[in-house]
Amino acid sequence: MSLEQIPVKKARPNDYTSNEHPVWCPGCGHFFILRALTKALAWLNISKQDIGLVSGIGCSSRLPAYLDVYGFHGIHGRALALASGLKLARPDLTVIAAGGDGDGYSIGGNHFIHACRRNMDITYIVMDNEVYGMTKGQPSPTTDPEWHSKLAPNGTGLSSFNPMGIALASGASFIARGFSGDPNGLTKILTEAIQHQGFSLVEIKSPCVTFRPEQKDWHKSMRLMNVTPFANPMEAAQAIYGSDGFDTGIYYQADSPVYRSEASSKKNGTASEQMDIIEKALLV
Amino acid sequence: MKTHPFLKTHNKHLAWVLAAVNEMIEESIYYCDTFAHTLQAHHNETAAAIFSALSPYFKSEQEIVLAKLPEQNLPAIPPWEIPHQDYEHPANALMQAHYLMTEHEAWQIVTDMIQVHHCFYRDLIANSSQKEVIDLITSLQTHCLKCEKICATKRVPTKSDDPQDPIDDLDAPVAQS
Amino acid sequence: MANSLLETDQHRLALSISGSGGTGAVTVGLILLDAVAKAGFYGNMTRAFGPQIRGGESAVMLHFSDQPIETLAEFSELHLALDWVKFDRFEDEIPLTSSSLVIYDNSREKPPGLVKESGATLIGLDLQAIVKTLKGSRLNMVALGVVAQQIGLASHFIEAALQKTLGRKGPEVVTTSMAAVSAGMTLLTDTPLPGLADWHPTQTPRWNISGNEACGLGALRGGLKFAAAYPITPATDIVEYLAKPLAQTGGNLLIAEDELAAMNMVIGASFGGVPSMTSTSGPGLSLMTEAMGLAVAAEIPALVVTVMRGGPSTGIPTKSEQSDLNQALYALHGDAPHLVIAPLNIQESATVSQWSLRLSEALQTLVILVTDQHLGQTRMIMNPVEALDLNLQRSQPSAANEETSYQRYQLTETAISPMSIPGMTALQYTADGLTHSESGLPSSRAEDHAQQLHKRADKLSQFEYGDRWACTIPTAKAKFTIITWGSSFEAVKEAVETLNRQGAAISLIGLRLIMPLRTETLIELTQQQKVLVIEQNDSAQLYHYLLSQKAIPIDSDALAEPGPLLFKPTDLMPRIQTWMEGQL
Structure with missing residues (x-):
């Protein structure tokens, strides 16, 4: 094969990065998620101006500032609601929401459930480090019950939240777990999640080196990309609940009805002709 | 996914090797620059300087690759198919970083990053019979050895150069929201 | 009659209908409103409900006029009770006096004490007997006929309204209902009400x-x-x-x-x-x-x-x-x-x-x-309201230029920055709730904070809002100005206009743009005036806001009362008079 015949790749990961450098703690898992995301976007060759990246508040929610796309750094817990409005108003955009475990599963829990249920074509990236990092190390919904912290000196005693189980029960049509220390697998999952038609949850184990230094050893326990995707929720539930949380890959991918904008399909005539009809209906 | 017939072959031709190597080096450059910046932002100038110092060496390594074929002519390899079987991704070394890391730890991480390159080159050369591939890899290996030597000379471990744990931080992270 | 105190040249009629769930009081109200509209008049209808979702008691209050009308009458001239279940709930909304005429179905409960005590004229009719003679008919349709007859509303307007409301249920439903209405119209031919007979219908289209x-x-x-x-x-x-x-x-x-x-x-x-x-x-x-x-x-x-x-x-x-x-x-x-x-x-x-x-x-x-x-x-x-022709657009940046990067929150003369929208090439930015600089990048610097705070305040305060900020009704030689807002406005306006016709000189300001407040204009309008602020809440919120902005004189007064009962012009007039006397 001669070199001239080789297909040319248009976009490069660095094309998607902004001039702003990340200031996450050195060693933070989020760096590798950012990189994997730019690699996925480059591979899919999505135009930068056609991407809407929405986040809430927290360490992970700084993500939009580090990408040269249309970003929205909103308020704590509400990224999915904002992203849903954006996607419905602008179905042409690739809409991605991102945040952490506290943002998505605690303060934003209700939006998480209903975003799954709506199954709009949105990719939701949760950078889960099982701790509130930005407020200095409080237990989050995914923290294990025994973890000792200033706020819960003897541990919370509460079993941790199962986001993938909740997503499955609520109607998400793509559910995957990734590991930030697995750039290849993570990039693959993100690429598939973005391509998937419907709501995609990508739950990513992302170590917090500052408040959970023990998570640096996660890479020793991870079983990378050892999961087979199921289209049947019963089988997927078995796989999700059967895992100790260290298996990565796509657990569930189904072809479920997607909530879409019906704006273009119902239109008959121009908007101003329609307004005339609407106003005439008011007459006695 | 679109199919890329050239990827089906086990015969790793020069263009594929160039692309794969370029992807790896680009990762190393990206992370060197990014970590240098965040270490600086965390006021760890010493460790930042070490990452900054290494970045140009990776860049000149990339020049060797791109001299053979400009970036826009490199084949597109799905990013998850860059073979990492035989070496750990630089990410794993970088996850051992922390904001109070010592000079010693910083040198350890950048040396590990160079090792990643070494391992990949060894694997490529072992599985290739093409002269042009072997020639390329040989020159890259020479470059890597040069880098390693520089690291070894610059790296002066001292007794006080023991790793610190962030828990000993006298000026703990500030809550921001 | 109901609005005698107001000395208006408008014709008006206030009536009400009540009944427990399923009796169809609201349906009668909606059909009557539409039928009166078809007859060429104006009106409004308000509702009151019990706490039940379905099957509870409900009431409607209707005001008809030959001119647009938004105020509430002093009392109900005609009340129709489909039954008397929990009528006491509506005592406030349906005021009855000795001038009221009350018609009810006497096959059911007796009128409660409060109705008798009002001194209203009570007429019990056996509506149920009519329903029994007409197959498929309903009590509320018979009652509708009684009311139509009482107010002098011709049956073809009712039929047209029924066609609109019930037409989709099929022609038989309309026919059966009309039979009940016609029967109802024969039940009580005498009426003390002046009705619609002397009113001049309009031919103009209405909403x-x-x-x-x-x-x-x-x-x-x-x-x-x-x-x-x-x-x-x-x-x-x-x-x-x-x-x-x-x-x-x-x-x-x-x-x-x-x-x-x-x-x-x-x-x-x-x-x-x-x-x-x-x-x-x-x-x-x-x-x-x-x-x-x-x-x-x-x-x-x-x-x-x-x-x-x-x-x-x-x-x-x-x-x-x-x-x-x-x-x-x-x-x-x-x-x-x-x-x-x-x-x-x-x-x-x-x-x-x-x-x-x-x-x-x-x-x-x-x-x-x-x-x-x-x-x-x-x-x-x-009357239908024309759409406004407004030239108020979201400012958008011109195409990206390579020399200068796009500044989302750029400081400009108007303090409004061009806003790019997703899809625009090379104009990407990150919208942020964090304090940011002109570029949009987060910043906690005092200078950026102050600059962007001022920008956001300035763009609102510098903007030219035009005359729409308030409805001002000045009166020559007025010493008194009343300021009000929202749903209190119509009642206050009618009270002020009536008092002015009786010789008072009161100016009226109805505020639309409450924030940012047109403080300087308000000061000009009120500086030599005795000011009264009228609003429907207990703590005089508008009054305190206007004082805090120094928009009204320090000796201004408030007439503030909590809901849920709306101000009526006839209630307000004596209270405004008392206030004016107190200022002299």
Whole structure:
């Protein structure tokens, strides 16, 4: 094969990065998620101006500032609601929401459930480090019950939240777990999640080196990309609940009805002709 | 996914090797620059300087690759198919970083990053019979050895150069929201 | 009669209908309103309900006139009781006097004591006997016939209205109903009421519309393309109305999981470039407050309509009060300049909401449009209102240029920065609720903070709002000025006009643009005046706000009363007179 015949790749990961450098703690898992995301976007060759990246508040929610796309750094817990409005108003955009475990599963829990249920074509990236990092190390919904912290000196005693189980029960049509220390697998999952038609949850184990230094050893326990995707929720539930949380890959991918904008399909005539009809209906 | 017939072959031709190597080096450059910046932002100038110092060496390594074929002519390899079987991704070394890391730890991480390159080159050369591939890899290996030597000379471990744990931080992270 | 004190040359008629669930009191009201409209007149209809969802008691109050009418009468001239179950609930809404005529179905309960004590003329009819003779007929249709006969409404108008309301159920339903109406019209031929006979019907086209619908219509005229909301009484009608027209005009409606979501959805859609709104009431507005601050900080256009009800907490969800003004003005944390606008009546609800949506777009900010249960849920027969021709557009950047990078929050002369929307090449930015610099990048520097705070305040204070900021009705040589807002306006206006006809000299200001306040103009208008602020809340919220802005003289007074009973012109007149006497 001669070199001239080789297909040319248009976009490069660095094309998607902004001039702003990340200031996450050195060693933070989020760096590798950012990189994997730019690699996925480059591979899919999505135009930068056609991407809407929405986040809430927290360490992970700084993500939009580090990408040269249309970003929205909103308020704590509400990224999915904002992203849903954006996607419905602008179905042409690739809409991605991102945040952490506290943002998505605690303060934003209700939006998480209903975003799954709506199954709009949105990719939701949760950078889960099982701790509130930005407020200095409080237990989050995914923290294990025994973890000792200033706020819960003897541990919370509460079993941790199962986001993938909740997503499955609520109607998400793509559910995957990734590991930030697995750039290849993570990039693959993100690429598939973005391509998937419907709501995609990508739950990513992302170590917090500052408040959970023990998570640096996660890479020793991870079983990378050892999961087979199921289209049947019963089988997927078995796989999700059967895992100790260290298996990565796509657990569930189904072809479920997607909530879409019906704006273009119902239109008959121009908007101003329609307004005339609407106003005439008011007459006695 | 679109199919890329050239990827089906086990015969790793020069263009594929160039692309794969370029992807790896680009990762190393990206992370060197990014970590240098965040270490600086965390006021760890010493460790930042070490990452900054290494970045140009990776860049000149990339020049060797791109001299053979400009970036826009490199084949597109799905990013998850860059073979990492035989070496750990630089990410794993970088996850051992922390904001109070010592000079010693910083040198350890950048040396590990160079090792990643070494391992990949060894694997490529072992599985290739093409002269042009072997020639390329040989020159890259020479470059890597040069880098390693520089690291070894610059790296002066001292007794006080023991790793610190962030828990000993006298000026703990500030809550921001 | 009912409005004798007002000495108006308008013809008016006030009547009411009550009944327990399933008796069809509301249906009779809606058909009557439409039939009177078809006969060439104007009117309005308000409703009162018991707490039950279905099967509870309900009542409607109707006001008819030969001119547009938004005020409430002193008492009900004709009351029709389909039954007397829990009638005491409506004692306040349906005032009966010795001048009232009360007609009821005497096959059921006896009139309660309070009805007898009112001194009203009581006429019991055996409506049930008629129903038994007409197969498939209903009591409320017989009653409709009785009322039509009493007010002198010709049967063909009823038939036309029935056709519109019941037509889709098939021709037999209309025929059966008309048979019942005709039977009812023969039951009681005498009447003490002057009725519609002497009134001059108009031939002009008129609308049958509620205030909430008008509010939605105005937004559609303003180019609304997205709405998100969570159901809440009494605001839900707005989005229920919008659902169909939005789909027709290429927009979208999203049913939110809660108000927190609704507000964020609006911000997301508006960030995407489409004019967006939500509607809610006090408790929902509380939940939206954090995100409303985001709209202000990130400079995202957003219209929030709040339809006030009795508060605090769940309060009286089905009835009116003007007690959420403080909330609209002050609920946001930080220095968060935004617009607070209120329509003065139902007739201007469409234009004020159109203006509000366009202002949010042009000023890239949050606009809170404040109405209330009365303005929202009263159904009106009124003259159609033309759409406004407004040139208020969202400013957009010209194509990206390679030398200078796009500054989303650039300081400009108008303090309004061109806003790019997703899809525009090389104009990407990250909208942020964090304090930011001109570029949009987060910053905690004092200089950036002050600069952007001032920018956001300046763009609102420097803007030229034109005459629409208030309805001012000056009176020559007036020493007194009354200031009011929202649903109190119509009653106050009628009271002031009547007093002025009787020799008083009172000027009137109805405020539409409440924030930012046109303070200098208000000072000019009121500096030599004795000022009275009239509003329907217990703590005199507008009065205190105007004082805090030094917009009115320090010796101004307030006439503030909590809801849910609306001011009536006849109640206000003596109180205004007493106030004026106290100033001399």
